[in-house]
Amino acid sequence: xxxxxxxxxxxxxxxxxxxxxxxxxxxxxxxxxxxxxxxxxxxxxxxxxxxxxxxxxxxxxxxxxxxxxxxxxxxxxxxxxxxxxxxxxxxxxxxxxxxxxxxxxxxxxxxxxxxxxxxxxxxxxxxxxxxxxxxxxxxxxxxxxxxxxxxxxxxxxxxxxxxxxxxxxxxxxxxxxxxxxxxxxxxxxxx
Amino acid sequence: xxxxxxxxxxxxxxxxxxxxxxxxxxxxxxxxxxxxxxxxxxxxxxxxxxxxxxxxxxxxxxxxxxxxxxxxxxxxxxxxxxxxxxxxxxxxxxxxxxxxxxxxxxxxxxxxxxxxxxxxxxxxxxxxxxxxxxxxxxxxxxxxxxxxxxxx
Numbered sequence: 001x002x003x004x005x006x007x008x009x010x011x012x013x014x015x016x017x018x019x020x021x022x023x024x025x026x027x028x029x030x031x032x033x034x035x036x037x038x039x040x041x042x043x044x045x046x047x048x049x050x051x052x053x054x055x056x057x058x059x060x061x062x063x064x065x066x067x068x069x070x071x072x073x074x075x076x077x078x079x080x081x082x083x084x085x086x087x088x089x090x091x092x093x094x095x096x097x098x099x100x101x102x103x104x105x106x107x108x109x110x111x112x113x114x115x116x117x118x119x120x121x122x123x124x125x126x127x128x129x130x131x132x133x134x135x136x137x138x139x140x141x142x143x144x145x146x147x148x149x150x151x152x153x154x155x156x157x158x159x160x161x162x163x164x165x166x167x168x169x170x171x172x173x174x175x176x177x178x179x180x181x182x183x184x185x186x187x188x189x190x191x
Numbered sequence: 192x193x194x195x196x197x198x199x200x201x202x203x204x205x206x207x208x209x210x211x212x213x214x215x216x217x218x219x220x221x222x223x224x225x226x227x228x229x230x231x232x233x234x235x236x237x238x239x240x241x242x243x244x245x246x247x248x249x250x251x252x253x254x255x256x257x258x259x260x261x262x263x264x265x266x267x268x269x270x271x272x273x274x275x276x277x278x279x280x281x282x283x284x285x286x287x288x289x290x291x292x293x294x295x296x297x298x299x300x301x302x303x304x305x306x307x308x309x310x311x312x313x314x315x316x317x318x319x320x321x322x323x324x325x326x327x328x329x330x331x332x333x334x335x336x337x338x339x340x341x342x343x
Binding site: 015016018026029048050141142143146147149151 | 236237249250253254256257275276277278279280295299302303306307309310313314
């Protein structure tokens with residue numbers, strides 16, 4: 001075997017490594033991507049195409065006994081955080097104290113969309129856990145949720161005074177997200 | 192064996208029947224058929240690798256109904272799909288588009304195949320440049336075989 005490899009007519013072995021290397025590189029790339037999606041580490045992996053576009057038009061009815069509903073007209077003239085939630089959504093419960101905290105600061109108007117939720121359940125949930133919302137609209141058929149490209153509750157969007165979507169929070173908005181992402185962005189938009 | 196086949200077939204049909212509920216369906220069979228085609232192309236956004244046509248998720252059901260409303264309103268299949276892509280991006284398409292981001296996905300296997308083919312072709316070429324002449328034994332063996340073949 002040793003003398004055979006020095007034979008100039010014998011094909012060199014290294015070209016065989018090319019497809020193997022290419023396959024390994026592909027596997028590594030695909031594998032990394034899969035793991036990233038699985039972990040949900042990077043929210044930009046499911047990017048919103050709606051970023052920096054005007055918020056979609058909508059006009060949602062109110063929860064009974066809670067004043068007006070919510071329409072895209074309510075998003076104009078001031079910076080708004082619009083939050084899709086539901087009493088059925090477990091993660092919303094962990095997000096709720098953060099929204100209450102933000103509402104207390106008064107730095108941004110929080111508007112709610114009660115998504116796929118019977119109104120009496122939404123109201124009971126708010127009575128129990130507190131109500132950080134300025135206005136709430138009901139979206140029982142996901143029409144507005146799909147218009148916003150919402151995947152799963154909770155999801156929040158920061159909308160500037162012109163009604164343009166500036167930020168999307170897929171999933172729970174944590175206090176860290178608020179401090180490090182949303183709040184600085186609000187300050188920047190107010191300039 | 193028959194029982195197993197029947198059970199498997201029943202299970203398979205059950206899963207197909209679960210997702211689209213009768214109350215969702217359009218009365219016009221042609222429009223309904225189009226709605227099924229569109230729904231099969233759209234990803235259920237919470238299930239990663241299932242179309243909204245197959246999925247039992249609530250948002251998938253709502254998306255199926257939205258698809259049907261748009262078809263009924265006179266939109267083409269392409270317009271309905273464009274509406275969903277406008278909300279969820281290319282992610283909502285079950286069949287990835289050919290873009291800069293997916294070029295590796297589409298062409299990767301072809302490139303690997305071509306490279307492999309190239310290596311094999313080179314090797315075969317080198318190995319087969321000068322085929323060894325047949326030995327007298329081999330010549331004789333072929334002669335017997337062809338003779339016998341001719342006689343039979």
